[in-house]
Amino acid sequence: MGEHAAVAAIDDPVTVERIAADLRDLGVDAGDTLLVHTSLSELGWVAGGPQAVVDALQRIVTADGTVVMPTHSTQYSDPSVWTNPPVPDDWIPQIRESMPAFRPAVTPSRGMGAVAECFRDYPETVRSSHPLYSFAAWGADAEAIVADHSFENAMGEESPLARVYDRDGSVLLLGTDHASNTSLHLAEYRADIDAERVTETAPVLQDGERTMVEWTDIDHESGDFLVAGSTFEGEHPESVETGEVGAGAATLVDQPALVDFAAEWLSEHR
Numbered sequence: 001m002g003e004h005a006a007v008a009a010i011d012d013p014v015t016v017e018r019i020a021a022d023l024r025d026l027g028v029d030a031g032d033t034l035l036v037h038t039s040l041s042e043l044g045w046v047a048g049g050p051q052a053v054v055d056a057l058q059r060i061v062t063a064d065g066t067v068v069m070p071t072h073s074t075q076y077s078d079p080s081v082w083t084n085p086p087v088p089d090d091w092i093p094q095i096r097e098s099m100p101a102f103r104p105a106v107t108p109s110r111g112m113g114a115v116a117e118c119f120r121d122y123p124e125t126v127r128s129s130h131p132l133y134s135f136a137a138w139g140a141d142a143e144a145i146v147a148d149h150s151f152e153n154a155m156g157e158e159s160p161l162a163r164v165y166d167r168d169g170s171v172l173l174l175g176t177d178h179a180s181n182t183s184l185h186l187a188e189y190r191a192d193i194d195a196e197r198v199t200e201t202a203p204v205l206q207d208g209e210r211t212m213v214e215w216t217d218i219d220h221e222s223g224d225f226l227v228a229g230s231t232f233e234g235e236h237p238e239s240v241e242t243g244e245v246g247a248g249a250a251t252l253v254d255q256p257a258l259v260d261f262a263a264e265w266l267s268e269h270r
Helices: 003-008 016-026 050-061 089-098 114-120 142-146 160-166 183-190 225-235 255-269
Strands: 033-038 066-070 135-139 170-174 197-206 209-218 240-245 248-254
Touching: 016 050, 016 240, 016 248, 033 050, 033 114, 033 160, 050 066, 050 114, 050 135, 066 114, 066 142, 114 135, 135 142, 135 160, 142 160, 160 183, 160 255, 170 255, 183 225, 183 255, 225 248, 225 255, 248 255
Parallel strands: 033 066, 033 170
Antiparallel strands: 066 135, 170 248, 197 209, 240 248
């Protein structure tokens, strides 16, 4: 919703205190490991915008827990396959040659939303080193969750998603749905499916020098994520809490239960 609609959607401004209270009512608690996906525009008019959401999450989870968000930078993907928008063929070599090296501390995310981009730059937030599919984390286990993020199979077993799984973490969907739930990508790797593999390249810093690196990965597909997630919610209501945060729908999901279910579901339905 636009800003006019956001104002009209609520009786009072959505504040840090209100977001924190709504998160607590949903079941978010101190010490949790929480992987968050957000659409700020769905929460109504938020006083302080994305900063208020990050402050509320940190207030509830506390430094004893860990907040994690995807900070993907898909502007580093192969420009020859870009469609939104496509670029002229004669631009492609220039883009590849001139793209600055990915640097976790400064490279912006793309398409992850205002909250994730704000969170990325917060004090004591750390970010993994994958040039396309990085995650940022803050809190007790932040360093361990983002460390050693493998370039190959970027959302598989050597990724922050798997580290959240290992800690019995939860997924929080704020104003969004399973179509953008990155944990379902972890299920893709664990599913018995014949996924096509692709080769990716991107510039990174190695020993202070811009270096092109190459790796292989599965061809990620999220077109069936909404159905998979909705089916999980219907069959496992004990693993899901729903409510509202501000004016937006909010869903809190047991991440390991979701991933285990989705791996089997994808094996049967893809």
